[in-house]
Amino acid sequence: MNSCTAPLPDRLREQIEEAIATGRLPPGTRLDEVGLAAQHGVSRTPLREALIQLAAAGYIERRSGKGWEVARVSAPRLCEMFEVMAELEGMAGRLAARRADEADHQSLLAAHQACQAARDAGVIEDFYRRNEAFHHALYAAAHNGFLAEQAAGLHRRLRPFRRLQIKMRNRMQTSHGEHGRILEALRDGDGAAAEALLRAHITIQGDRFTDLMALMDRLIPPGQ
Secondary structure, eight states: OOTTTSOHHHHHHHHHHHHHHTTSSOTTOEEOHHHHHHHHTOOHHHHHHHHHHHHHTTSEEEETTTEEEEOOOOHHHHHHHHHHHHHHHHHHHHHHHHHOOHHHHHHHHHHHHHHHHHHHHTOHHHHHHHHHHHHHHHHHHTTOHHHHHHHHHHHHHTHHHHHHHHTSTTHHHHHHHHHHHHHHHHHHTOHHHHHHHHHHHHOOOHHHHHHHHHHHHHHSOTTO
């Protein structure tokens, strides 16, 4: 649906979701309905509908006596989410290695080259958007609509944390290199290799996970 023609609550949800995903509303931030309504120039009725949608998707939660706040995600829960994401992406890679046509390969290559341009320019936000396009091109190349829906939904839920990952030292360079090896496996039709590479690409553990949690801790507003 075009964002310009979408119902007002949906447009509000997208705008607030984007603020959460980009870190402008970090975990633990309290959401003042009156302030948000004034900021967006709307009444509180469509805003409340938007907040209910965000709560259903897991982006925000209601705290007793405190109203709404941006959801905090525990370390174990975040690990679980990335584990499932790794499996979905691995499956997409395995299927894409068998099913991708030339148009799919060209879309993946174009997304990969766009990532390279953003990496070379050192623009983290641009790299993230291009990286996101690469993964969505992968889902399309798997030619499994249900898988694409599930992967895209979880990818969307993990957006705030995947954006943070890109900010880690050398992550843009490393991620781009991993994409290159994934492309080679897909072009070779090697489903097992594509699946293994994508699982490793998404899984966060060890130092990478520790660094991610440290970044998250720095974002949580003091006194929350």
